[in-house]
Amino acid sequence: MKRCISGNVLSCFGVLLVCFFLCVGEGLAKDEILIGYSASLTGGYSHVGKMIKDGYTVWSDMVNQKGGIFVKDLGKKLRVRLVMYDDKSDPSTAAKLYEKLITDDKVDLVLSPWGSSIGFPVSGICQKYKMPIVYVWVSSDPIFKQGYDYAFCLIQPASQHEWSPLDLLRTSNLKEPPRKIIYISTKELYGITTAKGGFVRAKELGLEPYYEEVEKGCKDFTPLITKMKSLGVDAISTGLYEAEFFLLFKQMQELRYFPKFIFASHGTDLPDFWEMFGQAGEGACAGGYYHTKWKTFENDEFVERYKKISGTFPTHYGATAAGGQIMHQAVEKAGTLEREKIKRVLQEEEFKCLLYPRVKFVNEGGYTNLNRFAFTGVLQWQNGKLITIYPSSLAEAQFVYPMPWKSR
Structure with a gap:
C-alpha cells in the first residue's frame, strides 16, 4: 500500500515538473x-x-x-x-x-x-x-x-466633433457672431454622424442650422455654394474629406463667397492646405485632435x-x-x-x-x-502657422474672427 501511494505521488510530481518546464520553456522561447x-x-x-x-x-x-x-x-x-x-x-x-x-x-x-x-x-x-x-x-x-x-x-x-467650434463661437464675445451655419457631409458614416451632431447642437444654441449631404468624390460644389449664398449662410462646418474640402474651398473663392467662419474636421489641419491656398486660408479652423x-x-x-x-x-x-x-x-x-x-x-x-x-x-x-477625458480642440491658421486656439488650457493665441479672406 505504501509503495502504491509513493508511486502515485512520484507520478503526480513528475507530471507537475514536466508542466512547469514546458511553461518556463514557452516563456523563455517567446x-x-x-x-x-x-x-x-x-x-x-x-x-x-x-x-x-x-x-x-x-x-x-x-x-x-x-x-x-x-x-x-x-x-x-x-x-x-x-x-x-x-x-x-x-x-x-x-x-x-x-x-x-x-x-x-x-x-x-x-x-x-x-x-x-x-x-x-x-x-x-x-x-x-x-x-x-x-x-x-x-x-x-x-x-x-x-x-x-x-x-x-x-x-x-x-456626434460631438463639431461641438467645439460652436462653443468657441459662443464664448468668444464676438460683435457680429454668425447666425446661419451649414453642416456639409459626404454620404458615409463618419461625416453624417458629425454633421448631424453639429446640426442638433447648433439648433439648441439658437443658431439657424442647415444640413447638406454630397456624394463622396463630388466634382462640383457650384450648386451648393450658390444655395449657401442665397440663404445668407455665414458659417460653414464640414466633415468632408480632404479632396472634397479643397475643391469646395477653391470654388468658394472662384464664386466670391466669403463666409465669416469655416471649420473643417479634415483638410485644414494638413500642410497641403496652406501650400495650396496660402493667405486665402488665413483664419480657417481645423479639428484640434492633436498638435505637435x-x-x-x-x-x-x-x-x-x-x-x-x-x-x-x-x-x-x-x-x-x-x-x-x-x-x-x-x-x-x-x-x-x-x-x-x-x-x-x-x-x-x-x-x-x-x-x-x-x-x-x-x-x-x-x-x-x-x-471620459476626451475632447476636441480647435486649431486655426494664423500667419501661416496652424496653432491651437481652443480649449483655453492649450490655446497659443486668441481666436481671429471673422476670416480676413486676404486674397479676395
Whole structure:
C-alpha cells in the first residue's frame, strides 16, 4: 500500500515538473509581441494610410529602443513586431484581414484601422474573437452603442466633433457672431454622424442650422455654394474629406463667397492646405485632435522620430500611435498577454497618451468604453502657422474672427 501511494505521488510530481518546464520553456522561447493592424495604403483613403503606418512604425521603434514591453508573467521585456496589411479602403476587406490576423497570424494584440466605415465591421470581428482594440480615429456613435465590450473609443464620439467650434463661437464675445451655419457631409458614416451632431447642437444654441449631404468624390460644389449664398449662410462646418474640402474651398473663392467662419474636421489641419491656398486660408479652423506642440505623454520624442521617418511633422493621422501607447500600458499593468486580463485593465485603469494627459474608459449614456477625458480642440491658421486656439488650457493665441479672406 505504501509503495502504491509513493508511486502515485512520484507520478503526480513528475507530471507537475514536466508542466512547469514546458511553461518556463514557452516563456523563455517567446521573445516578441506580435501586433497586427490594417492601413488604407490604396483606395479612397490612401491619402491617410501612409501616415497611419508611419505613426505605428514610430511608436514600435520607440518601444523597441527601450527594450520592449515588460510582461510580468514572463519576467522580461518583449520587442514589438508589427504585422500590417493594406485594407484597400474597403470595409469588408478590413474585416477579413483582422480575422486573418487573429486566426492565421495568431497575433497577440491588434491596433486600430482608420475611419469609422472601416472600423465598424472590424468591431464585430474583435468582439467575436474576444480581442480588445483601442480605436483612435474610429468614433462614429453606432459602433459604441452596440454593447461591444472589446472596442474602446479613445476620442470623442463623432456626434460631438463639431461641438467645439460652436462653443468657441459662443464664448468668444464676438460683435457680429454668425447666425446661419451649414453642416456639409459626404454620404458615409463618419461625416453624417458629425454633421448631424453639429446640426442638433447648433439648433439648441439658437443658431439657424442647415444640413447638406454630397456624394463622396463630388466634382462640383457650384450648386451648393450658390444655395449657401442665397440663404445668407455665414458659417460653414464640414466633415468632408480632404479632396472634397479643397475643391469646395477653391470654388468658394472662384464664386466670391466669403463666409465669416469655416471649420473643417479634415483638410485644414494638413500642410497641403496652406501650400495650396496660402493667405486665402488665413483664419480657417481645423479639428484640434492633436498638435505637435502639446505637452502630452512622449509627444516631443514622437514628433522628432516621426520627422526622421517621414520628413515632415505628424498630423493627427500620424498620432494614431496613441492607440499603441494605451495598449503598451495595458499590457504592463495587466502583467500578461492574456486578452481578458488586458480588457479588464482597459476598463478599470487610467492611462495617458499623445492626445490626452488622462484617459479613462467608462460606460455612460448608452455608450460602451468611451474615454471620459476626451475632447476636441480647435486649431486655426494664423500667419501661416496652424496653432491651437481652443480649449483655453492649450490655446497659443486668441481666436481671429471673422476670416480676413486676404486674397479676395
